[in-house]
Amino acid sequence: xxxxxxxxxxxxxxxxxxxxxxxxxxxxxxxxxxxxxxxxxxxxxxxxxxxxxxxxxxxxxxxxxxxxxxxxxxxxxxxxxxxxxxxxxxxxxxxxxxxxxxxxxxxxxxxxxxxxxxxxxxxxxxxxxxxxxxxxxxxxxxxxxxxxxxxxxxxxxxxxxxxxxxxxxxxxxxxxxxxxxxxxxxxxxxxxxxxxxxxxxxxxxxxxxxxxxxxxxxxxxxxxxxxxxxxxxxxxxxxxxxxxxxxxxxxxxxxxxxxxxxxxxxxxxxxxxxxxxxxxxxxxxxxxxxxxxxxxxxxxxxxxxxxxxxxxxxxxxxxxxxxxxxxxxxxxxxxxxxxxxxxxxxxxxxxxxxxxxxxxxxxxxxxxxxxxxxxxxxxxxxxxxxxxxxxxxxxxxxxxxxxxxxxxxxxxxxxxxxxxxxxxxxxxxxxxx
Numbered sequence: 001x002x003x004x005x006x007x008x009x010x011x012x013x014x015x016x017x018x019x020x021x022x023x024x025x026x027x028x029x030x031x032x033x034x035x036x037x038x039x040x041x042x043x044x045x046x047x048x049x050x051x052x053x054x055x056x057x058x059x060x061x062x063x064x065x066x067x068x069x070x071x072x073x074x075x076x077x078x079x080x081x082x083x084x085x086x087x088x089x090x091x092x093x094x095x096x097x098x099x100x101x102x103x104x105x106x107x108x109x110x111x112x113x114x115x116x117x118x119x120x121x122x123x124x125x126x127x128x129x130x131x132x133x134x135x136x137x138x139x140x141x142x143x144x145x146x147x148x149x150x151x152x153x154x155x156x157x158x159x160x161x162x163x164x165x166x167x168x169x170x171x172x173x174x175x176x177x178x179x180x181x182x183x184x185x186x187x188x189x190x191x192x193x194x195x196x197x198x199x200x201x202x203x204x205x206x207x208x209x210x211x212x213x214x215x216x217x218x219x220x221x222x223x224x225x226x227x228x229x230x231x232x233x234x235x236x237x238x239x240x241x242x243x244x245x246x247x248x249x250x251x252x253x254x255x256x257x258x259x260x261x262x263x264x265x266x267x268x269x270x271x272x273x274x275x276x277x278x279x280x281x282x283x284x285x286x287x288x289x290x291x292x293x294x295x296x297x298x299x300x301x302x303x304x305x306x307x308x309x310x311x312x313x314x315x316x317x318x319x320x321x322x323x324x325x326x327x328x329x330x331x332x333x334x335x336x337x338x339x340x341x342x343x344x345x346x347x348x349x350x351x352x353x354x355x356x357x358x359x360x361x362x363x364x365x366x367x368x369x370x371x372x373x374x375x376x377x378x379x380x381x382x383x384x385x386x387x388x389x390x391x392x393x394x395x396x397x398x399x400x401x402x403x404x405x406x407x408x409x410x411x412x413x414x415x416x417x418x419x420x421x422x423x424x425x426x427x428x429x430x431x432x433x
Contacts, residue, residue, distance in 0.1 A: 047325050048078040049332060053107035054089035062349055066342045070335050077328045097121050100322060105329045108318040113147065113154045114393040116318075123319040124152040128330035135334055140312075141380055142387070143354045147316050149390050155316030156333050159351025161372075162310050162379055163212055164281040165298040168291075171275040172298075174199050179298035181382055188301040192253040195275040202255040205268035205277040207245045209406035211399055212313075213278045213300075214241055219309030220302055224389045230431050231398070232389070235420050242409065242416045249410070257410035266290055280313070281375050282351045285368050295368075297375040310379060311388040315350045352376050397430035 053063065060083050067079045082103065084092060089107075096102045102121060116122050128134040136144045136153070140160065147155030165179065172178070175194040179187075192203025207213060215225035224232040248254035255274040269277040270291030276298070277287075287295040300308045317336060319329045336342055340361030343353045348369050353359045364370045379385055401423055409419040 044076075046076045046078060047328055048080055049104040049323070049325055049328055050080045050082065051105050051332070052082040052089065052093065052103040054086045055083055055107075056085070059083070059349055062346050065345045066336065066339075069339065069341050069345070070332060073335065074328075074331060077325075077332065079332065102320040102322060104323040104325060105317055105319050105332055107158075108155050108316045110146070110155075110313070110316070110388065111391045111395040111399055113149050113318075114391060115396060117149060117152070117154055118393045121321060122152075122154045123321045123323065123326060123329075124154065125156065125319060125330060125333070126153045128326060129153065131327070131330075133327050133330035133334065135338060138338065138355045138357055140352075140354055140356055140359060141385060143312055143314060146312070146314050146388065147318070155318045156337055157314035157316050157354040158337055159282070159346075159348070160312040160314050160354050160376065161280040161282040161351040162312050162376060162385075163216055163278060163300060164284075164375055165276050165278055165300060166269060166284055166287060167276040167296050167298050168269060168272075169294045169296045171195060171199050171201060171293070175275070181299045181378070181384075182305045183299065183301055184305055185301045185303060189253070192248070196252050199275065201272065202268075202274045203253045203276065204248070204255070205260060205274040206249060206254040206257060206410065207278065208242065208257070208410040209403045210278050211402045212280075214238075214402075216300060216309035217241065217303070219386065220304070220307050226389055226391045226395055226398075228390050229392050231424075231427055235424055238420050238423065239416060242406070242419060246409075246416055257407070261407075261411065269295070280351075281372050282348055284372060285348075288368050297371050299378075306384075308384045309386065310384050311386050312376070312379075313351075313388070314354060348372055392431055394427075394430035394432075398427045401426040401430070 051067070053059070055063075060081070063083075064081065067081065071078060083089070093102065093106065097116070097119065108116075113122070125134055129136050134156070136156070139157070143157045143160055146157045147153055167179070172191075172195065175191070175198045177191040177194050179191065195201060195203040211225065218224050218233050218237070223237070226232055245254065249257060255268045259273055260268045263271045263273070267277060267287060267290060268274045270287045270293075272291070272293075278300075281297055284295060284297060300310065302308055317333045319326065319333070323329050338355050338357055340357055343358035343362040346353075347362055348364065352373060353362060364373055405414065405419050405423050405426075408414045409416060414422065
C-alpha cells in the first residue's frame with residue numbers, strides 16, 4: 001500500500017504503529033518554490049482539493065466514507081485523497097513541499113508545526129476562523145489551543161489521546177498489583193518486582209525509547225523534553241533516566257531488549273514478554289488484536305503522588321499556505337471536526353473525538369473503546385491535564401534520534417554515557433536549524 005484514492009483501500013486489517021517514539025527522521029525541505037500549488041477548479045465553479053494522511057487501509061476506508069458525507073453537503077467541493085504508511089507519507093510530503101505543491105489539507109502532528117511553519121508551508125487558519133468558515137468552539141478539554149503556535153492557528157485537532165500504562169490484567173491480578181491514580185514511581189518499581197517474582201514475567205516492556213513518557217516524567221519535575229526553542233533537560237537528567245532503565249533490564253524488571261527486537265512488530269506485552277507497556281491510550285486496540293489476554297489502562301506513576309504531567313495529544317489537520325482554495329479547505333476541516341456523522345464513521349481510529357458534538361455522537365460499544373473513553377474522562381475528572389509545550393523546529397529529528405539511540409543502547413551497542421552524548425550532539429545540530 002503506497003497511495004490510494006477513494007476507490008482504493010476499502011478493506012484491510014488494522015495496522016497500528018506503537019506511539020512511543022513513532023515519529024521518524026524526515027529529510028529537511030529544500031528551497032521553497034514561489035509558484036502557487038494545490039487544488040484545481042472547473043468552469044461550473046466546482047473545485048478539487050487534495051487531502052493526504054498517513055495510516056493503513058482500514059483508516060482509508062473510514063476516511064473515504066467521511067468524504068462521501070462531505071461531498072454530499074458541499075457538492076461543489078471534490079476531495080482527491082492520498083495516503084501512505086507513516087514514513088512514506090513524510091518522504092512524499094517533503095518532496096511535494098520542496099516543489100511548491102503540497103496537498104491542500106493534510107494530517108499533521110505537533111512535532112512538525114514549527115518545522116513546516118519555518119519553511120513557509122503552513123496556512124494560518126486564524127483568518128478562516130474570523131471569516132466564519134472554521135469554528136474553533138465546542139472542543140473538549142482545551143484542545144482548541146493544541147494547534148496554536150506563536151499566535152497562529154497551524155492545526156486543528158481531530159482526535160485526542162494521552163499516555164497510559166497498558167497492563168495485562170490477569171498478570172497484574174496474579175501479582176496482586178492494582179494501580180491507582182497518584183501512585184508513585186517507587187510504587188511502580190515495587191509493582192514491577194511483584195510481577196517478576198510472582199508471575200515469572202518482566203514487569204514492563206522497557207522504558208529506553210519512550211520519549212513521550214520521559215517528557216511526562218520531566219514535566220512532573222518542573223521541566224519538559226522540549227522548550228519552544230530547544231531541549232528542556234540536561235545530559236545529567238537523561239543519564240539518570242537511561243541508567244534507571246538499564247538497571248531495570250539487568251534486574252529483570254523490564255523485558256530483555258534483544259527478545260523484544262526479535263518479536264517485532266508484535267509488542268512485548270502481547271507476546272507475553274512483559275506485564276505492561278507505556279503507550280498512547282488509543283493504541284490499546286493493538287494489544288487486543290495481537291494478544292490472547294485481557295488488557296486494561298492504568299494511570300501513570302507520579303513523582304509527588306499528584307502531578308502526572310499529562311496532556312491530551314492529538315492528530316491534527318493542517319492546510320497548505322499555497323492552496324488556491326483556503327475557504328473550501330477551511331470548510332472541509334470544520335466538517336471533519338464538528339460533523340456528528342464523521343464521528344460515527346471514524347470512531348476512535350484517530351483517538352477520541354475532540355469536539356463535544358462528535359464525542360456525544362459516537363457511543364462506543366467495543367470494550368476497548370469504552371476503556372479509552374473512560375480513561376480520558378478520568379484524566380479530566382482528576383484534573384491532571386496540563387497544556388502541552390510547543391515543539392521547536394527540529395523536534396521530529398530529535399525524536400527520531402531518541403528512539404534510534406535508545407534502541408542501540410538497549411541492545412548493548414552503546415553505553416549510557418555514549419548514548420547521551422550522541423543524542424545531545426545530534427539534537428544540537430537538528431535544533432540549530
